[in-house]
Amino acid sequence: MTYPLHPEASHFVNGRYLEDTTGTPLDVIYPATGEVIAHLFEATPAVIEQAITSARAAQKDWAARSGTERGRILRRAADIIRDRNHDLSVLETHDTGKPLQETLVADATSGADALEYYGGLAASLTGDHIPLGDGNWAYTIREALGLCVGIGAWNYPTQIACWKAAPALACGNAMIFKPSETTPLSALKVAEILVEAGLPAGLFNVVQGAGSVGAPLVTDPRVDKVSLTGSVPTGRKVYAAAAAGMKHVTMELGGKSPMVVFDDADLDSAVSGAINGNFYSSGQVCSNGTRVFVQNGIKEAFLARLAERLRGAIIGDPLDQATNFGPMVSAGQLGIVERYIAKGIEEGARLVAGGKRVDRDGFYIEPTVFADVTDDMIIAQEEIFGPVMCVLDFDDEAEALARANDTEFGLAAGVFTADLTRAHRMVQGFEAGTCFINSYNDAPVEMPFGGVKMSGVGRENAKAAIDHYSQLKSVFVRMDACEAAF
Numbered sequence: 001m002t003y004p005l006h007p008e009a010s011h012f013v014n015g016r017y018l019e020d021t022t023g024t025p026l027d028v029i030y031p032a033t034g035e036v037i038a039h040l041f042e043a044t045p046a047v048i049e050q051a052i053t054s055a056r057a058a059q060k061d062w063a064a065r066s067g068t069e070r071g072r073i074l075r076r077a078a079d080i081i082r083d084r085n086h087d088l089s090v091l092e093t094h095d096t097g098k099p100l101q102e103t104l105v106a107d108a109t110s111g112a113d114a115l116e117y118y119g120g121l122a123a124s125l126t127g128d129h130i131p132l133g134d135g136n137w138a139y140t141i142r143e144a145l146g147l148c149v150g151i152g153a154w155n156y157p158t159q160i161a162c163w164k165a166a167p168a169l170a171c172g173n174a175m176i177f178k179p180s181e182t183t184p185l186s187a188l189k190v191a192e193i194l195v196e197a198g199l200p201a202g203l204f205n206v207v208q209g210a211g212s213v214g215a216p217l218v219t220d221p222r223v224d225k226v227s228l229t230g231s232v233p234t235g236r237k238v239y240a241a242a243a244a245g246m247k248h249v250t251m252e253l254g255g256k257s258p259m260v261v262f263d264d265a266d267l268d269s270a271v272s273g274a275i276n277g278n279f280y281s282s283g284q285v286c287s288n289g290t291r292v293f294v295q296n297g298i299k300e301a302f303l304a305r306l307a308e309r310l311r312g313a314i315i316g317d318p319l320d321q322a323t324n325f326g327p328m329v330s331a332g333q334l335g336i337v338e339r340y341i342a343k344g345i346e347e348g349a350r351l352v353a354g355g356k357r358v359d360r361d362g363f364y365i366e367p368t369v370f371a372d373v374t375d376d377m378i379i380a381q382e383e384i385f386g387p388v389m390c391v392l393d394f395d396d397e398a399e400a401l402a403r404a405n406d407t408e409f410g411l412a413a414g415v416f417t418a419d420l421t422r423a424h425r426m427v428q429g430f431e432a433g434t435c436f437i438n439s440y441n442d443a444p445v446e447m448p449f450g451g452v453k454m455s456g457v458g459r460e461n462a463k464a465a466i467d468h469y470s471q472l473k474s475v476f477v478r479m480d481a482c483e484a485a486f
């Protein structure tokens with residue numbers, strides 16, 4: 001049997017593909033059919049060692065280059081990604097099961113945006129000049145951290161690899177990226193393209209494997225920073241392990257974000273926001289607005305319009321560009337979602353749409369909506385990470401805000417209203433890192449992205465990410481004699 005999308009080898013280390021068949025076998029499964037599409041191997045300690053040594057060896061020279069030179073390579077990689085967007089999107093669809101209709105516009109292209117953005121920024125990364133009293137002054141030097149480890153989730157493999165690699169490389173760091181074991185294919189292509197664009201060997205390495213491969217990377221004393229995209233339980237473990245070595249961290253974790261719809265909102269716009277914030281990528285988006293608070297006056301109208309719009313979901317072959325709703329990423333994730341749906345029914349929520357598996361191969365489940373959900377229900381409290389929308393009712397603004405914030409998470413929050421003063425007031429009150437007014441889930445590279453509370457620390461994207469991939473060295477300069485007490 002041949003596998004057309006099989007990579008040349010499991011890992012990409014020191015500028016080329018690398019195989020070590022003594023590692024634990026890792027099968028890649030196409031979520032739309034359940035078929036195995038590639039046989040890979042998890043990284044052995046020998047592969048991890050090669051990744052670390054080659055990255056460390058390459059980093060100093062990279063950091064010593066001008067920002068203009070580093071940026072040029074990143075921008076070239078962005079161009080190559082855009083040229084190959086179709087093939088990369090087909091690969092991403094096989095890796096994740098997400099419809100090609102989505103991957104064509106939201107995955108490799110988003111990765112290219114990050115490479116282009118940080119490529120453009122690289123030349124202007126500077127320190128400050130700080131005038132002091134008595135003619136003295138200080139300056140700061142912005143330095144690379146050294147070796148960064150990126151660990152990815154399975155929902156946006158290409159995007160996550162690029163969102164971490166682009167600012168890391170722009171600042172002069174090296175990166176070892178460990179994709180999720182569920183979606184190992186796309187990051188290898190990112191590595192291949194970076195080298196083709198001129199990135200010196202060793203600066204972006206990809207090693208495959210589960211947590212047992214991620215953990216030794218996090219604790220290795222030669223690693224200076226860890227950036228994780230994953231769940232809160234994993235974040236807790238990785239943050240603690242990194243803290244023991246006093247390493248820098250970025251934690252992009254889960255959420256149970258609120259979306260508040262006031263009765264003066266444009267109904268169709270709010271319904272679109274709720275669909276985007278719950279069913280895009282089959283609901284497997286960290287910032288999803290899965291608790292949809294709808295003001296009582298428009299609740300039934302909202303639900304009726306939502307039910308109507310859900311009939312427009314085209315569930316099917318993700319490679320067919322008409323399909324706009326694909327399978328879950330894995331049998332395991334499908335099982336988790338099914339258990340939450342059963343829990344919602346048991347808790348007495350009103351199932352108004354979906355709830356069932358789709359009768360075809362692969363890991364499909366219908367877009368599902370529960371109404372009459374109350375704050376104490378498990379489905380309103382825990383991250384499901386699947387296409388399950390919980391609709392809750394509310395009467396007034398203060399109540400909506402208090403209930404929206406009544407969660408340990410704080411990744412995102414959205415508000416739909418025609419009253420702009422109220423919209424900004426709500427945003428000021430939201431305990432969330434990323435907010436939306438009359439929209440949901442937009443993630444342009446120019447805007448910082450990240451969470452508060454248990455949803456994480458640090459920010460990705462925008463100029464904000466530079467602070468998380470570089471550090472300042474302060475230099476005090478005395479212009480007159482240095483005096484002492486004796």
Ligand SMILES: NC(=O)C1=CN([C@@H]2O[C@H](COP(=O)(O)OP(=O)(O)OC[C@H]3O[C@@H](n4cnc5c(N)ncnc54)[C@H](O)[C@@H]3O)[C@@H](O)[C@H]2O)C=CC1
Pocket residue numbers: 151152153154155156178179180181209210211212213214215218228229230231232233234235237238251252253254255285286287383385411451456
């Ligand atoms: N805030 C954000 O930007 C995003 C957050 N997520 C979150 O990710 C989760 C879903 O992704 P999953 O892959 O299931 O998350 P996960 O937490 O199971 O795994 C994330 C990554 O961590 C690795 N890992 C697991 N244990 C580790 C350990 N002890 N040391 C080092 N690495 C370890 C895994 O192999 C994987 O690559 C959801 O909670 C979702 O909300 C997903 C996308 C974006």
